[in-house]
Amino acid sequence: MLPTIKLSYHARLGAARAARNQMVKSTLSAGIPLGLGSDAPLNPFLNVMFATMHPGQSSEALTLERAVVAYPQGSAIAEFQEKDKGVIGVGMLAALRSSRRTSSRRPRRRFPAPRGS
Numbered sequence: 001m002l003p004t005i006k007l008s009y010h011a012r013l014g015a016a017r018a019a020r021n022q023m024v025k026s027t028l029s030a031g032i033p034l035g036l037g038s039d040a041p042l043n044p045f046l047n048v049m050f051a052t053m054h055p056g057q058s059s060e061a062l063t064l065e066r067a068v069v070a071y072p073q074g075s076a077i078a079e080f081q082e083k084d085k086g087v088i089g090v091g092m093l094a095a096l097r098s099s100r101r102t103s104s105r106r107p108r109r110r111f112p113a114p115r116g117s
């Protein structure tokens with residue numbers, strides 16, 4: 001799967017543009033808050049996976065922890081709501097999801113390890 005994604009990414013953007021597109025790790029390293037969101041596809045797990053592998057430049061791949069934190073915390077900062085939400089804590093706003101199926105029924109899937117991290 002990964003080679004196909006990388007080839008598709010390079011084919012759509014070109015190698016030079018793909019290498020400098022979405023410099024997420026450099027952004028965080030420079031102290032700039034990063035918020036991840038799911039405009040399309042509406043699948044946060046897929047977006048976290050892409051952030052942890054960066055098909056254009058593997059050195060820009062985030063660790064799984066940094067990618068997961070960028071969703072709530074980085075997005076709260078982007079909308080100037082970091083005092084009210086973005087982390088799990090007393091008095092903080094939270095969104096919860098309930099499902100009929102338990103996670104123990106679903107097969108466990110692992111994200112690929114980021115390259116160069």
